[in-house]
Amino acid sequence: MTQHVRDVMTTDPMTVEPQASVQAVARMMRDEDIGAVLVTEGERLRGLVSDRDLVVRAMAEGGDPDRTTVAQACSEDLVTVGPDDDLILAVQVMREHSVRRVPVVDRESRPVGIVALADLAMERDPGSALGDISAARPNQ
Template sequence: MANKVRDIMSSDLATIPPQASLYDAARIMRDRDIGDVIVTEGETPKGVVTDRDIVVRCVAAGKDLEQERVADVCSPQLTTVSPDADQEEAVRLMRDKHVRRLPVVENDRVVGVISIGDLARQRDPRSALADISGARPNK
């Protein structure tokens, strides 16, 4: 059984600079069929913007997606994990910080992302969360 973060993380992640528009972030999410984009300056992670951030902090507030910047709505308190950390550490961080995704960082560079769904599929492949996380998206 894989037990390091690197064994189950996704290295196919999407990044966006903080000065990009929320419209750009939303298009990346739509095109890649993902729910979050890592905010980076160069290769250094600075935050995470989620589909929920866009809806709650922009759309529901009546703001313009093309005018609002990613930096204005992304989660600024970034919690990360090392690719060499045990998966239990990722679980603990998600639980303690109440997050569903963690950027995986090595040498101040984002190298992947691990989600609660990744962990569910690894730890209990027959669970409802594993089934949902592994299902094809609705289009």
């Protein structure tokens, strides 16, 4: 049976406007126990910011986390998949572009979810080390 991206994606992704501070986004990630947030302008997907992006692109540069915007830290050259795409396509996109998370967009290119490497690991090989780690409760 063919599986689709919608079967494993995280729905209702957290979004922020580009002007949000990296500090506010870091707190959001902590409070929601998530590793990535989509950056949107209105309904348009502009980028994706991960916890690693915050560290490497914002904090390591020494900027003020309250004044540095998420637009300065996010990845803007995105690849996306649709909810009705085969899961195999999501895997191929991740491999080809060396990414761990891919935004899921509808036909009008509005973000509707995120599919992560962890989602795929839990679905395809829940007994793997990555599947076990992804399914575990977060460290507090």
